[in-house]
Structures are given as structure tokens and as C-alpha cells.
Amino acid sequence: MARVLVQGASRGIGLQFCHHILKTKPESVVIATCRNPDTASELLELQSQYDRKLRIMRLDVTKEHDVKTVSELVGSQPGGLDLLINSAGMLHPSGKGETSLKDVTPEGLLATFQVNTVGPLMMARYFYPLLASGGAAFGKQAAEKKQKHNGVLVNMSAKVGSITLNGLGGWYSYRMSKAALNMATKNLSIELGRGQKKVICLSLHPGTVNTDLSRPYHKGVPKEQLFSSEHSVNCLMNIIENATLEDSGKLFNWSGEAIQY
Numbered sequence: 001m002a003r004v005l006v007q008g009a010s011r012g013i014g015l016q017f018c019h020h021i022l023k024t025k026p027e028s029v030v031i032a033t034c035r036n037p038d039t040a041s042e043l044l045e046l047q048s049q050y051d052r053k054l055r056i057m058r059l060d061v062t063k064e065h066d067v068k069t070v071s072e073l074v075g076s077q078p079g080g081l082d083l084l085i086n087s088a089g090m091l092h093p094s095g096k097g098e099t100s101l102k103d104v105t106p107e108g109l110l111a112t113f114q115v116n117t118v119g120p121l122m123m124a125r126y127f128y129p130l131l132a133s134g135g136a137a138f139g140k141q142a143a144e145k146k147q148k149h150n151g152v153l154v155n156m157s158a159k160v161g162s163i164t165l166n167g168l169g170g171w172y173s174y175r176m177s178k179a180a181l182n183m184a185t186k187n188l189s190i191e192l193g194r195g196q197k198k199v200i201c202l203s204l205h206p207g208t209v210n211t212d213l214s215r216p217y218h219k220g221v222p223k224e225q226l227f228s229s230e231h232s233v234n235c236l237m238n239i240i241e242n243a244t245l246e247d248s249g250k251l252f253n254w255s256g257e258a259i260q261y
Helices: 012-024 041-053 064-075 106-131 172-191 215-220 229-242
Strands: 003-007 029-034 054-058 083-086 149-156 198-205 251-253
Touching: 003 012, 003 106, 012 029, 012 041, 012 229, 029 041, 041 054, 054 064, 064 106, 083 106, 106 149, 106 172, 106 198, 149 172, 149 229, 172 198, 198 229
Parallel strands: 003 029, 003 083, 029 054, 083 149, 149 198, 198 251
Antiparallel strands: none
């Protein structure tokens, strides 16, 4: 039985990951975390459909105490963790990315980094022991015994976090936080790729998805390039299912194409 934890599961891509895994892997248990479970109506409705297969826990990724407490609760149950998806993200506290240097504030930068970068790294810190004890239900094992992995860690990143591909500027907080998240993923891939209990670490770009985060910018997106959460997650799960340790530390587009950092 696979165990999956989706951080930031109340809506959007995180919620769709829960849908997908529960539907396609009926033997799985999904642990869904979010800041306010009581108001997460769609997640609660999903729980009513899957009963004990979906467990909802309160976790604010900006609070280390929450992360530590939930890791201990999850760790008190046998079986480790096969997949951890860090899905919560913030464009900017205002809801819109900065278009000019004059719009940049310390408060906006710090709040965005706390959600997009620091939170996922703290999740990795406290949940790594569980991923190292997983049963490798996701990803593909290499032929060599030394290349086998136990779990998969996914950080939801963004193409705009690529320094190499940045040709437009703007969105200081979001771009910088995702670039830093990519560096964290790379660091994690090196450290968690050592020893016998290895973890595959991936940064994934979901495309432009029809969610609250990207909605203010849908007007300029061609219809064929605006994805539903269902389509995006189907593509991302294909990457997760087929990932090997050779892919660890990389940033992948929803299509499976590697993106330059």
C-alpha cells in the first residue's frame, strides 16, 4: 500500500493530485494537508467519497512547529512515505506579481519566500526519514542495485524561476523564490541521493493552469496553453511514475522536457 502526502491540498493542483492518486491507485492512502481544513469544502467532499483512504491534517507550511508535529503523527504509523508533493504556492501576498522595482517590498519578498521556498525545505527536513523508509511505489528503479530509491519528493516549481530563460523580468518575489526552490531541490538531490536509502528529488513546472494563482494573467494566454488541473496533473504524474535517480535534482516541464535552471 502506497502512502502519499500532498502539502497544499485544499484546491488547485494539490487537490487534483489527491483526486488522481485516489482514483488511479485505489490501494493508496493519501494524507492531505492545508492551513484550514474546516473551510476546504472540496477536499472534505473528496474525503466523504474515499473515507479512510484520504486523511486530512492541518498544516501551515510557514510554521515549523506544524511541519514537525504532522511529521511525527504520520511517522507514528507504519509504512514510511512513498511520495511527498509540496504543492502550496504564492504568487505574491497582493495576488499580483511585481511589474517594477518600485513595487518590491521586504514584506512581499519574505512572505513569498516563506511559502514557496522555506516551507518546502522544512517539509523535506522533517519528512525525509519517512521517505527513506518508503517502498518505492513511485518512480522507476534502475537496473543497478546501488541505484535503487525508496521515495520521491516533488517540489512544484515554475518555468519563470529559470534564470537562463528569464527574458521579461518582473515578478521579483515569485521568480526569486522559485529559483531558490530549484536550488533547494538540487541540494536535496545530492544529499538524499547518498547512502542506501535514496530519495528522488524533482522540481516540476505544471504549465499555465486554470487556478486562482494564475487567474489574473489568463487573458494573455492562448487557449491551447491554458491547462485544466486534471490535464496538468495527469502529465506531472507521468513524470513522477517514470522518474529515476538520474532525473533527481532537475527541473522538468509538464511535458517531461528538462528546463535549464
